[in-house]
Amino acid sequence: MESEQLLDILGNQNRRKILQLLASRPCYMSEIAERLAVGAKAVLGHLEILEKAGLVESNVDEQRRKYFHISDNLRMEVFVSPHSYEVETSTMTVTLVHEYHTSTVSATEDLKSLYCGIQEQLVRKREIMQEYQHVQSIIAELTDSYMDVIEQVTDDRVEAEILYVLMKSPLNKRELSMHLEIPEYVIEAYIEQMVLKDLIKEDINRYSIN
Amino acid sequence: MESEQLLDILGNQNRRKILQLLASRPCYMSEIAERLAVGAKAVLGHLEILEKAGLVESNVDEQRRKYFHISDNLRMEVFVSPHSYEVETSTMTVTLVHEYHTSTVSATEDLKSLYCGIQEQLVRKREIMQEYQHVQSIIAELTDSYMDVIEQVTDDRVEAEILYVLMKSPLNKRELSMHLEIPEYVIEAYIEQMVLKDLIKEDINRYSIN
Numbered sequence: 001m002e003s004e005q006l007l008d009i010l011g012n013q014n015r016r017k018i019l020q021l022l023a024s025r026p027c028y029m030s031e032i033a034e035r036l037a038v039g040a041k042a043v044l045g046h047l048e049i050l051e052k053a054g055l056v057e058s059n060v061d062e063q064r065r066k067y068f069h070i071s072d073n074l075r076m077e078v079f080v081s082p083h084s085y086e087v088e089t090s091t092m093t094v095t096l097v098h099e100y101h102t103s104t105v106s107a108t109e110d111l112k113s114l115y116c117g118i119q120e121q122l123v124r125k126r127e128i129m130q131e132y133q134h135v136q137s138i139i140a141e142l143t144d145s146y147m148d149v150i151e152q153v154t155d156d157r158v159e160a161e162i163l164y165v166l167m168k169s170p171l172n173k174r175e176l177s178m179h180l181e182i183p184e185y186v187i188e189a190y191i192e193q194m195v196l197k198d199l200i201k202e203d204i205n206r207y208s209i210n
Numbered sequence: 211m212e213s214e215q216l217l218d219i220l221g222n223q224n225r226r227k228i229l230q231l232l233a234s235r236p237c238y239m240s241e242i243a244e245r246l247a248v249g250a251k252a253v254l255g256h257l258e259i260l261e262k263a264g265l266v267e268s269n270v271d272e273q274r275r276k277y278f279h280i281s282d283n284l285r286m287e288v289f290v291s292p293h294s295y296e297v298e299t300s301t302m303t304v305t306l307v308h309e310y311h312t313s314t315v316s317a318t319e320d321l322k323s324l325y326c327g328i329q330e331q332l333v334r335k336r337e338i339m340q341e342y343q344h345v346q347s348i349i350a351e352l353t354d355s356y357m358d359v360i361e362q363v364t365d366d367r368v369e370a371e372i373l374y375v376l377m378k379s380p381l382n383k384r385e386l387s388m389h390l391e392i393p394e395y396v397i398e399a400y401i402e403q404m405v406l407k408d409l410i411k412e413d414i415n416r417y418s419i420n
Contacts, residue, residue: 004223010288011221013214016295023295024374055290073291073350075343078220080265081283085226085233092347107362108408108420111373114356115419118377121349128345132338133285137302139331140283146324152317163321164234167328198318209325210318 001054003087006076009053014038015046019070022056026069079136083143143167153199158182158190163209166200170208211264213297216286219263224248225256229280232266236279289346293353353377363409368392368400373419376410380418 009015017036021027027035033043047068050056057071073092079085146167154160158180165171165179173191177184191207194200201210219225227246231237237245243253257278260266267281283302289295356377364370368390375381375389383401387394401417404410411420 004226006288007217007220007226008223010217013218016214016217019290020295023290023293024371070290070292073347074289075346076288078216078286079284080229080233080280082280083233085230090343092343092350107359110359111356111363111409112419114352114359115377118349118352118356121345121352125342125345125349128338128342132335132342133300133302135331135335135338136285137283139328139335140302142324142328142331146321146328149317149320149324153321161234167325199321209322 001074001089001091003076003089005053006074006089007078007087009049009055010076012046014042015050018043018046018050019055022068022070026059026067028065028067032068081140081143083140083147156190158186159194159199162187162190162194162207163199166207166209170203170206172205172207176207211284211299211301213286213299215263216284216299217288217297219259219265220286222256224252225260228253228256228260229265232278232280236269236277238275238277242278291350291353293350293357366400368396369404369409372397372400372404373409376417376419380413380416382415382417386417 014036018032021032021035029040029043029047032047033040036043047056047058051058051068054071055074056068058066058068060066074089075092076087076089078087147164150160150163154163161180162176165176171179173184173187176182176191177187180187191200195202195207198210200207224246228242231242231245239250239253239257242257243250246253257266257268261268261278264281265284266278268276268278270276284299285302286297286299288297357374360370360373364373371390372386375386381389383394383397386392386401387397390397401410405412405417408420410417
């Protein structure tokens with residue numbers, strides 16, 4: 001799923017409420033309308049958008065009543081800083097490889113052991129997130145310094161922008177042109193100068209910091 | 211910053227474009243309007259929203275022209291699955307504790323070493339993210355099994371919902387009542403039964419899985 005589309009979808013409070021409700025249990029349309037205190041027509045409109053995007057699916061029960069549930073595991077991360085704007089979306093299909101509840105003892109015992117397992121993993125999740133934030137802040141610091149150095153080694157806006165986009169990954173001329181919205185022939189002239197100045201180097205048509 | 215507010219803000223494509231642009235460099239309002247091909251009045255409206263939310267700040271240059279930049283490091287994570295809907299937002303202030311560019315050699319050398327440092331951290335970031343996704347999928351699996359077991363040990367919708375919310379954290383009666391939108395006296399009756407059945411236990415007024 002595309003990040004832009006997902007942000008559009010999540011930008012609506014009622015759609016967020018629908019997802020939140022369906023994350024607690026599958027629901028009929030009438031239940032959703034009642035819980036949200038929103039007209040059936042509006043709810044239907046939101047559900048159609050959510051279904052089209054693949055976030056929500058519907059099934060039919062024995063009485064042929066349609067009910068809705070969340071399709072899959074979806075993760076989105078947005079990171080905004082003075083030097084970066086990143087949105088990453090990933091879908092994780094739940095693959096029930098392991099059977100955790102062996103039911104050798106009793107369902108109540110299983111409930112307890114699953115509960116403990118979940119708590120353990122939640123702790124692990126928090127630890128990993130702290131580590132992640134630490135790395136993210138190191139990157140932010142390094143990027144800040146990198147920006148300062150760019151100011152020192154360039155005397156031109158375009159040169160600076162080229163060095164900036166190359167920080168994230170090596171790019172060819174066309175990609176540079178598209179990223180910076182500058183014609184390719186202009187990029188070419190800059191690139192030539194910057195290679196001469198030993199700022200960047202070429203490797204199979206791609207340019208990276210030297 | 212509140213997650214709901216942030217999702218409302220990011221739900222607008224032009225505001226996302228403004229953030230993306232400011233993440234590449236600070237800009238004057240006129241630059242933003244030109245780049246987005248959107249009227250100055252509309253851009254001003256978006257900038258006001260972004261400033262109010264603390265995402266964007268403005269400064270005045272020597273010619274007293276106002277320019278805008280992104281205030282801080284902001285991270286948001288959205289996780290939607292058949293059994294959970296979570297949105298987490300965190301602000302990370304960039305604390306430039308270390309001085310990475312020592313400039314002992316030359317600015318060009320610094321550029322190179324900062325570049326390498328950033329690449330290293332980006333690899334580390336990807337590794338941590340994979341680990342995170344792994345834990346996230348284990349949690350999803352365990353939650354699925356937990357839901358199955360709930361079906362086995364309860365014969366009542368409310369009981370099931372109580373066991374479900376207690377999976378995430380221990381709660382007191384009032385919190386349970388608020389989470390489930392069920393009056394406190396009804397919760398009380400259920401809780402009593404469930405303690406008797408050894409499904410849950412009390413600990414300083416809070417209930418958790420036994």
